[in-house]
Amino acid sequence: xxxxxxxxxxIFILNFQNNLFAKDPSALINEIVDEAAAVLSSEDPIEAxxxxxxxxxESSVDIEGIGMYTLGKYRKTISxxxxxxxxxxxxxxxxxxxxxxxxxxxxxxxxxxxxxKINAKYTIVNSxxxxxxxxxxxxIDWRIYTKNPDKPLIRDLIVEGLSLARxxxxxxxxxxxxxxxxxxxxxxxxxxxxxx
Numbered sequence: 621x622x623x624x625x626x627x628x629x630x631i632f633i634l635n636f637q638n639n640l641f642a643k644d645p646s647a648l649i650n651e652i653v654d655e656a657a658a659v660l661s662s663e664d665p666i667e668a669x670x671x672x673x674x675x676x677x678e679s680s681v682d683i684e685g686i687g688m689y690t691l692g693k694y695r696k697t698i699s700x701x702x703x704x705x706x707x708x709x710x711x712x713x714x715x716x717x718x719x720x721x722x723x724x725x726x727x728x729x730x731x732x733x734x735x736x737k738i739n740a741k742y743t744i745v746n747s748x749x750x751x752x753x754x755x756x757x758x759x760i761d762w763r764i765y766t767k768n769p770d771k772p773l774i775r776d777l778i779v780e781g782l783s784l785a786r787x788x789x790x791x792x793x794x795x796x797x798x799x800x801x802x803x804x805x806x807x808x809x810x811x812x813x814x815x816x
Contacts, residue, residue, distance in 0.1 A: 682773035709810040
């Protein structure tokens with residue numbers, strides 16, 4: 621899926637300690653970026669990095685919230701058993717999506733430039749991924765779910781205006797629609813990605 625090439629950006633949301641309890645979204649992102657860079661530039665084996673980052677991702681990202689959003693209108697029509705199966709598959713899919721790509725990144729430099737509180741539940745943090753000799757500067761906006769200010773969670777990244785969650789939602793919905801609304805077609809796609 622073309623979406624996956626963007627997914628490595630999610631690695632920058634991982635925090636290696638208890639930084640998710642920071643109450644200011646901008647400070648949270650700065651802490652997360654610093655910790656992620658430390659993990660990626662460490663001498664740890666690839667497998668160890670993946671394990672550490674996956675554990676942290678599960679406590680830093682609202683994987684369930686993203687998963688239900690990307691399921692779109694079908695989340696209202698599938699059974700509870702199908703919903704449970706989807707949530708398990710999506711979690712595995714999500715974690716593998718970025719962990720299989722993070723090894724190509726070392727010491728990413730992201731600068732937070734501003735933040736805007738959208739409402740009581742969401743804050744957008746604007747940042748810039750600095751250019752290198754291999755890639756241009758990239759604008760990244762972080763959509764942070766702040767309903768519980770003591771535990772903010774990442775809900776989406778908007779990379780150069782492209783919402784990764786919305787892109788994933790469109791791809792998942794296309795798979796289901798192209799298979800006469802059969803949710804099992806999406807399950808099969810996710811399973812194939814997870815085991816390959």
